[in-house]
Amino acid sequence: MRLVLLGAPGAGKGTQAKKLIEKYGIPQISTGDILRKAVTDGTPLGKEAKSYMDKGELVPDNVVIGLVKERISQDDCKKGYILDGFPRNTAQAETLDKVLDSMRASLDVALSVDIDKDILMKRLTGRRTCKSCQQMYNIYFSPPKKERVCDKCGGELFQRDDDKEDTIKRRLDVYDASTSPLIDYYRKKGILKSVKGVGSIDEIFNKVCSVLEGK
Numbered sequence: 315m316r317l318v319l320l321g322a323p324g325a326g327k328g329t330q331a332k333k334l335i336e337k338y339g340i341p342q343i344s345t346g347d348i349l350r351k352a353v354t355d356g357t358p359l360g361k362e363a364k365s366y367m368d369k370g371e372l373v374p375d376n377v378v379i380g381l382v383k384e385r386i387s388q389d390d391c392k393k394g395y396i397l398d399g400f401p402r403n404t405a406q407a408e409t410l411d412k413v414l415d416s417m418r419a420s421l422d423v424a425l426s427v428d429i430d431k432d433i434l435m436k437r438l439t440g441r442r443t444c445k446s447c448q449q450m451y452n453i454y455f456s457p458p459k460k461e462r463v464c465d466k467c468g469g470e471l472f473q474r475d476d477d478k479e480d481t482i483k484r485r486l487d488v489y490d491a492s493t494s495p496l497i498d499y500y501r502k503k504g505i506l507k508s509v510k511g512v513g514s515i516d517e518i519f520n521k522v523c524s525v526l527e528g529k
């Protein structure tokens with residue numbers, strides 16, 4: 315299954331992707347996670363990306379497209395993958411279609427996680443992520459058992475640099491202007507499905523699986 319996850323910042327794309335990996339055995343490809351790792355590692359890519367990410371702006375298309383092209387050609391992507399945070403605008407979506415065409419492949423589903431904006435601020439300001447295994451927590455909704463420590467692997471939890479109120483506002487505006495048109499883009503292609511992103515993480519996951527399995 316080749317799946318694109320769509321949704322505003324904080325909709326729960328990463329959270330649901332982690333559960334989909336376990337259930338379907340296909341990798342998550344999060345351009346945000348790849349870029350954040352490059353920033354932490356201080357690579358040239360990370361240095362270029364950081365200034366955009368800190369402002370809540372999109373990193374230039376040619377940078378992310380190159381990353382995704384390389385990643386989806388790897389062996390573990392043969393059975394499919396979950397694209398999380400890519401494509402992010404129409405140009406990226408069109409390029410992805412061309413790349414997949416050249417690989418004689420196509421997307422199966424674009425799944426939109428729909429959510430009202432007022433919930434998102436608390437989800438994002440409260441988010442904490444494990445430095446080692448990237449498991450996500452939320453200090454308001456799903457806190458770790460021990461403060462700043464990952465329940466799963468004991469790793470240290472951190473707060474993302476772009477989870478500050480002003481940057482979040484900009485990310486939400488960028489989503490409205492650049493990413494939300496992709497909902498229509500995939501609807502026109504006949505592969506759009508959607509779920510409401512409210513309720514517990516497990517409730518949403520059940521809805522996601524039902525939609526993906528056509529139940």
Ligand code: AP5
Nearest residue numbers: 323324325326327328329345346367373399402437441452
């Ligand atoms: P990216 O990392 O993709 O961030 P984003 O799109 O802003 O999305 P988030 O990761 O913030 O939200 P999410 O939907 O994954 O929510 P999560 O599951 O974590 O991108 C970051 C930056 O990188 C961009 O701004 C851009 O600069 C750059 N970038 C990335 N891709 C790019 C591209 N293709 N092109 C150009 N630039 C690109 O959940 C959020 C919180 O809510 C967590 O704390 C979680 O525990 C909690 N939560 C989740 N579900 C629930 C629930 N049901 N109930 C209660 N709490 C919940």
Ligand code: MG
Nearest residue numbers: 327328344346
């Ligand atoms: Mg995410």
